[in-house]
Amino acid sequence: MGALGAVGAVGAVSGESAGNAGNPGSARTLMRTTHRLLLEDAREMPGVEAESIDCVITSPPYPMIEMWDGVFSAMSPEIGLRLERGEAWQAFELMHRELDRVWAQCSRVLRPGGFACINVGDATRTLDGEFRLYPNHARIVEAMLRIGLTPLPDILWRKPTNAPNKFLGSGMLPAGAYVTYEHEYILIFRKGPKRAFATDDGRELRMRSAFFWEERNAWFSDVWMDLRGASQELGDPAARERSAAFPFEVPYRLVQMLTLQGDAVLDPFLGTGTTSAAAAASARSSVGLDMDPALLAAAERALLFAPALARRRVEERLEAHRRFVEEREAAGKPLKHRNRPYGFPVVTGQEVDLELLVPSAMRRTGEGRFEAEHRAATPSDGDRSKQAELPF
Numbered sequence: 001m002g003a004l005g006a007v008g009a010v011g012a013v014s015g016e017s018a019g020n021a022g023n024p025g026s027a028r029t030l031m032r033t034t035h036r037l038l039l040e041d042a043r044e045m046p047g048v049e050a051e052s053i054d055c056v057i058t059s060p061p062y063p064m065i066e067m068w069d070g071v072f073s074a075m076s077p078e079i080g081l082r083l084e085r086g087e088a089w090q091a092f093e094l095m096h097r098e099l100d101r102v103w104a105q106c107s108r109v110l111r112p113g114g115f116a117c118i119n120v121g122d123a124t125r126t127l128d129g130e131f132r133l134y135p136n137h138a139r140i141v142e143a144m145l146r147i148g149l150t151p152l153p154d155i156l157w158r159k160p161t162n163a164p165n166k167f168l169g170s171g172m173l174p175a176g177a178y179v180t181y182e183h184e185y186i187l188i189f190r191k192g193p194k195r196a197f198a199t200d201d202g203r204e205l206r207m208r209s210a211f212f213w214e215e216r217n218a219w220f221s222d223v224w225m226d227l228r229g230a231s232q233e234l235g236d237p238a239a240r241e242r243s244a245a246f247p248f249e250v251p252y253r254l255v256q257m258l259t260l261q262g263d264a265v266l267d268p269f270l271g272t273g274t275t276s277a278a279a280a281a282s283a284r285s286s287v288g289l290d291m292d293p294a295l296l297a298a299a300e301r302a303l304l305f306a307p308a309l310a311r312r313r314v315e316e317r318l319e320a321h322r323r324f325v326e327e328r329e330a331a332g333k334p335l336k337h338r339n340r341p342y343g344f345p346v347v348t349g350q351e352v353d354l355e356l357l358v359p360s361a362m363r364r365t366g367e368g369r370f371e372a373e374h375r376a377a378t379p380s381d382g383d384r385s386k387q388a389e390l391p392f
C-alpha cells in the first residue's frame with residue numbers, strides 16, 4: 001500500500017470489506033488518499049521521496065516532435081543549436097539525455113516491485129532535407145535497461161487519423177511513399193522482482209482492488225484501439241491541446257491493472273492532470289510534477305473534477321458488467337461465482353471481493369495539496385441527472 005504520509009486504508013481493510021457485504025454504497029469512508037501538485041523540474045524531482053511511489057504513469061514531451069522543440073531547447077540550449085544546424089541525430093540523442101535524467105529519478109522514487117508506464121510515440125520529420133523516423137520508444141527502452149528496470153510486454157495504442165492527406169510521399173507510385181504512423185506505445189517496466197503480498201491486509205486489499213474478468217481480457221490485450229470516449233472532455237480543451245493530453249482512459253486502465261487501492265501514482269510530466277485525476281478517481285494517491293504553472297492550474301481543476309468523473313466511469317463499468325452477465329446467461333453459460341459487496345455473478349473467485357470506490361469528498365488542504373475520502377460505489381453513482389452539475 002502507498003505510504004505517502006496519511007495515505008492508506010481506514011481501519012482494518014478486512015473488517016471494512018466484510019462489514020460492507022451486501023451493502024455497497026454505504027457512505028462510510030473506506031480509504032483516504034492525498035494528492036500533490038508540484039511546480040518542479042522532473043529531472044531533479046526534489047519533492048518526491050525515494051521508494052515512495054508504486055507506479056509511474058506518464059507521457060513525456062516527445063523528442064523530435066516540433067511542438068516540443070522549445071521545451072527541449074530550454075532544457076539544453078545545445079539542442080536548439082543542433083536543430084538549427086539540421087544535426088538531427090545529435091538533437092535526438094541530446095533530447096533523450098534530458099529524459100534519461102527523469103527516468104533515473106523515476107527509478108529512485110519507485111518502490112521495489114513498482115511499475116513505470118511511459119506513453120510515447122516515435123517521430124517522423126523532415127530535417128536537413130531528409131525525411132526520417134526517430135525511434136523514441138526504442139531509445140527509452142534502451143535507457144530503462146541501462147538503469148536496471150525490467151521491460152515487460154508493452155501496449156500498442158492505435159490512434160487512427162481521418163486526415164485526408166495522411167499518406168505521405170509518392171501516392172500510388174512505388175518506392176517513394178512512407179507508411180503512415182497511427183500508433184503510439186505504452187511501455188511498461190518494473191523495478192526489481194514481482195511485488196509480494198505478505199500480510200493478510202495486503203492480500204485482502206489486493207482482492208478488493210480486483211477488476212472484472214471481461215475487463216482483464218480487454219485491458220491486457222497488447223493492442224488498444226481508439227480510446228477517445230465519454231471522459232475525453234476532462235478539463236480545459238485548449239490546455240489539453242497545448243499539453244498533448246492523453247485520454248483519461250489511458251491512466252485509468254493502467255491504475256486498475258497495476259496498482260492497489262491506496263497506492264501512490266506519480267506523473268513527472270503531469271500536464272493537465274489526467275493521471276492525478278485517474279488516480280483520485282480510483283482511490284489511489286498521486287503526485288504530479290510540471291514546469292508550466294498554467295498547466296498545474298488545469299491539473300488542480302482536473303483533480304476537483306475527479307469525484308464526478310469517478311462516478312461516471314464506475315457506473316459505466318458496473319453497467320458493462322451487468323450487460324456481460326445478461327449475455328452470458330442468455331447464451332446458457334451462467335457465471336459460477338458471486339461478488340459479495342454487490343451480489344452480482346462474476347466469472348472467477350478472484351472477483352468475489354471486488355469493490356469499486358469513488359471519492360466522496362475532495363478537499364484542497366494547501367498550496368498544491370489535496371485530500372480525498374473514498375466510499376464504496378453504488379450502481380446509481382453515474383446517474384445522468386447529476387452530470388448536468390459537472391464543471392466542464
Ligand SMILES: C[S@@+](CC[C@H](N)C(=O)[O-])C[C@H]1O[C@@H](n2cnc3c(N)ncnc32)[C@H](O)[C@@H]1O
Nearest residue numbers: 041042060061245246269270271272274290291
Ligand atoms: C506530453 S505533456 C503531458 C500531458 C499529460 N499526460 C496530460 O494528460 O495533460 C508533457 C508535459 O511535460 C511538461 N514538462 C516538460 N519538461 C518538464 C520538466 N523538465 N519537468 C516537469 N515537467 C516538464 C510540459 O509542460 C508538459 O505539460
